[in-house]
Amino acid sequence: xxxxxxxxxxxxxxxxxxxxxxxxxxxxxxxxxxxxxxxxxxxxxxxxxxxxxxxxxxxxxxxxxxxxxxxxxxxxxxxxxxxxxxxxxxxxxxxxxxxxxxxxxxxxxxxxxxxxxxxxxxxxxxxxxxxxxxxxxxxxxxxxxxxxxxxxxxxxxxxxxxxxxxxxxxxxxxxxxxxxxxxxxxxxxxxxxxxxxxxxxxxxxxxxxxxxxxxxxxxxxxxxxxxxxxxxxxxxxxxxxxxxxxxxxxxxxxxxxxxxxxxxxxxxxxxxxxxxxxxxxxxxxxxxxxxxxxxxxxxxxxxxxxxxxxxxxxxxxxxxxxxxxxxxxxxxxxxxxxxxxxxxxxxxxxxxxxxxxxxxxxxxxxxxxxxxxxxxxxxxxxxxxxxxxxxxxxxxxxxxxxxxxxxxxxxxxxxxxxxxxxxxxxxxxxxxxxxxxxxxxxxxxxxxxxxxxxxxxxxxxxxxxxxxxxxxxxxxxxxxxxx
Ligand SMILES: *[C@@H]1O[C@H](CO)[C@@H](O)[C@H](O)[C@H]1NC(C)=O
Ligand SMILES: *[C@@H]1O[C@H](CO)[C@@H](O)[C@H](O)[C@H]1NC(C)=O
Ligand SMILES: *[C@@H]1O[C@H](CO)[C@@H](O)[C@H](O)[C@H]1NC(C)=O
Ligand SMILES: *[C@@H]1O[C@H](CO)[C@@H](O)[C@H](O)[C@H]1NC(C)=O
Ligand SMILES: *[C@@H]1O[C@H](CO)[C@@H](O)[C@H](O)[C@H]1NC(C)=O
Numbered sequence: 001x002x003x004x005x006x007x008x009x010x011x012x013x014x015x016x017x018x019x020x021x022x023x024x025x026x027x028x029x030x031x032x033x034x035x036x037x038x039x040x041x042x043x044x045x046x047x048x049x050x051x052x053x054x055x056x057x058x059x060x061x062x063x064x065x066x067x068x069x070x071x072x073x074x075x076x077x078x079x080x081x082x083x084x085x086x087x088x089x090x091x092x093x094x095x096x097x098x099x100x101x102x103x104x105x106x107x108x109x110x111x112x113x114x115x116x117x118x119x120x121x122x123x124x125x126x127x128x129x130x131x132x133x134x135x136x137x138x139x140x141x142x143x144x145x146x147x148x149x150x151x152x153x154x155x156x157x158x159x160x161x162x163x164x165x166x167x168x169x170x171x172x173x174x175x176x177x178x179x180x181x182x183x184x185x186x187x188x189x190x191x192x193x194x195x196x197x198x199x200x201x202x203x204x205x206x207x208x209x210x211x212x213x214x215x216x217x218x219x220x221x222x223x224x225x226x227x228x229x230x231x232x233x234x235x236x237x238x239x240x241x242x243x244x245x246x247x248x249x250x251x252x253x254x255x256x257x258x259x260x261x262x263x264x265x266x267x268x269x270x271x272x273x274x275x276x277x278x279x280x281x282x283x284x285x286x287x288x289x290x291x292x293x294x295x296x297x298x299x300x301x302x303x304x305x306x307x308x309x310x311x312x313x314x315x316x317x318x319x320x321x322x323x324x325x326x327x328x329x330x331x332x333x334x335x336x337x338x339x340x341x342x343x344x345x346x347x348x349x350x351x352x353x354x355x356x357x358x359x360x361x362x363x364x365x366x367x368x369x370x371x372x373x374x375x376x377x378x379x380x381x382x383x384x385x386x387x388x389x390x391x392x393x394x395x396x397x398x399x400x401x402x403x404x405x406x407x408x409x410x411x412x413x414x415x416x417x418x419x420x421x422x423x424x425x426x427x428x429x430x431x432x433x434x435x436x437x438x439x440x441x442x443x444x445x446x447x448x449x450x451x452x453x454x455x456x457x458x459x460x461x462x463x464x465x466x467x468x469x470x471x472x473x474x475x476x477x478x479x480x481x482x483x
Contacts (some may be wrong), residue, residue, distance in 0.1 A: 058208060060204065097217065099141070099172070166229075175402045186418050187203015218240050338387070339371070373444065400417065
């Protein structure tokens, strides 16, 4: 029958149609999947490229020194952190990008009522007022429950959350700003009212430096795109890969001196193609040191702590220890470590420090010294004047990071760092960033707030005295630990 033949034909073509449609669907889904992983669109970069970004930059050291600390009046004062950040906001014309481990600028806890927190409040208001100037405010955080961030995103800011628990079971401790893809801040201070009053913080602001800003912005973009993800994609957009690195640093001018610079990140999982790891940055700066290495960090501990199926496993984590030992013993570079003594100081810190110092016994040109910077405890167990600095300075370079030099921190937490190395033939008498940071370190080192672990000399009485002091330090820290 002719009728049924036509019917059959129609059915066949319908089936074909369905098959083709299914294929197209599959293809579309595949394309969508690939695109979502690769993230082809990326973030807009304002047409700035590594060829035409600006390399003629200015750098300023910013610090917060708690009011009750008094240093030698002759030691140089640097721009107060609050002033520096407010000045950065003055400059903003188009965008402000911030990543911070905390958002407690307007906290109403006991401490903030007792101590001046107006600078935090003021900064918070200024961030919100960016709206009236038409400046975009973008924030990345790993704290989904921060009330301050909720109120900011309700009022103006674009906030992306990174689920660090799913990614590395660590924290997002990065702390930097990128303003107009041109100016940057990086340092120890996050967005907490205490960083402007009660804690000792240090960072740098680099102005008119779109080359550096471009690279730091890419780290920001990387975090930005981790929103809602519980894995790190294996293929990335070019817009998050490194522009400069340890092997290919940015050549720039900083306050009219020639220098090279690059940014680094942690953990390794967060380093897309070409990005230097924090550990590589630290290694580079230590290896390049000729005369001295000064390190100022809150915590130093060569251990990695990880729980595996509920059982805690602790491993010795040697990379930084090895680098320092090699520098001191084999290259005769003077090493000084300034570590904070506070409630969270791990008791084994003292053992590791003692072992470092003992390494130089009997070697006339070897010198490793460790000192502890004492925090002060006040009302309500609230710790003050903790040295939160996280930097290293050598005779020719600086490294300013976000993380403490603790194995677990560098292995699982996210942070960023900045390395600046000055070229050798610097003009005499120029107060460079390396010199300024060295002076800041020496000011702290020789201040009345430090205690040395053991005296460098090894006469029997002195080492006996040192041992007693060490024992009392340890007991103190342990009893605090158990409080
Ligand atoms: C840099 O170069 C790109 C293309 O090469 C161009 O689109 C952009 O406008 C340039 N930017 C500046 C600031 O000159
Ligand atoms: C500060 O410097 C002046 C002159 O350089 C010196 O006389 C004075 O002793 C110094 N003060 C301190 C506390 O070192
Ligand atoms: C955030 O708050 C919700 C409920 O308010 C709670 O279930 C969740 O555990 C909190 N998450 C974190 C990371 O604190
Ligand atoms: C983050 O990821 C963990 C593990 O995948 C999950 O249990 C948790 O709910 C996630 N947190 C948020 C805020 O989505
Ligand atoms: C760089 O110059 C600015 C002003 O132009 C100044 O405030 C800053 O202290 C200088 N930085 C260094 C490291 O000399």
